[in-house]
Amino acid sequence: MASFATFERDLKVATAGLEPDAINAAVAKFAREEIARVVASGEGSPNFDRYVNGRAGAAEESVQAPGPILYVFNWWADIITAALEELVKRSPRKSGRYARSFLVVVGGRTVVTDFTKLRSDAEVVIFNPQPYTRRIETGSMSLSVPARHFETARGALRRRFGNSYRVEMKFVEVPGGISTMAPYRLRTGKRAGAMLTYPALVMNAL
Structure with a gap:
């Protein structure tokens, strides 16, 4: 310009x-x-x-x-599509269920699928409501995929979009109503009954 x-x-x-x-x-x-x-x-x-x-x-x-x-x-469609691609290619492939389960949430509660309509000042959170998502991220689940798939995806996105978007990996609480699978209460261990926190990519335009 x-x-x-x-x-x-x-x-x-x-x-x-x-x-x-x-x-x-x-x-x-x-x-x-x-x-x-x-x-x-x-x-x-x-x-x-x-x-x-x-x-x-x-x-x-x-x-x-x-x-x-x-x-x-507004490059939201580009970065969200890239984020989903990065996460899916690092997902377990046995059934494909996990790879199909990623959700894009705006405003803390609204699941979106049309990324071209987002405001430039939106905050976008991508997470997976499967209850074993945290175990995949932390490496405590025996799988053929490496641990830290959200963290690794964050690094790839920051290299591509870091001049325009802030991309963070966080463990977030998921309110009810977003997915029938979330939030999930832990069933065993010292934290039995506590709500699971989910690894997520949290993105904002700079």
Whole structure:
């Protein structure tokens, strides 16, 4: 995308001598053309949040010069898809049940499957409601897959998306209503009766 300095210079030339309404229209036109160009080039995501004079979702034509008109690109679909791929390829394969069980949760309670509709400021949590997920992560379950699959996936995602997203691995509590399998109460041991905490990827845009 054109640098801020270039944008400002070009805009001044384009709007020199115009009346205020015409300047607003020129700013809106310029912004629409720039966002279309950046998206078409692949530099920007086709999913973005738009802010016009600080108003989320307002149309470019409502701008009051000099604006600003701000586009915040949203790459959630890309990073969530990549996260699921990383987790699935590290999952046990005997039945495939575990690999099919990952859930994407937004706002702490809402399971989502359409990642293109998420707000750029959302917090996304990916976990697996199977009761043995923690044993896989900690390596206390005899399987043909390495332990720490969430932690390893976190590292891969940070290398790819670390400039745009914060990716953390945490053990989280899962409220009721998200899955029929969660939360799960431990049945044996010193913590019998306690709620299981689940390994998860917790992601936020920077």
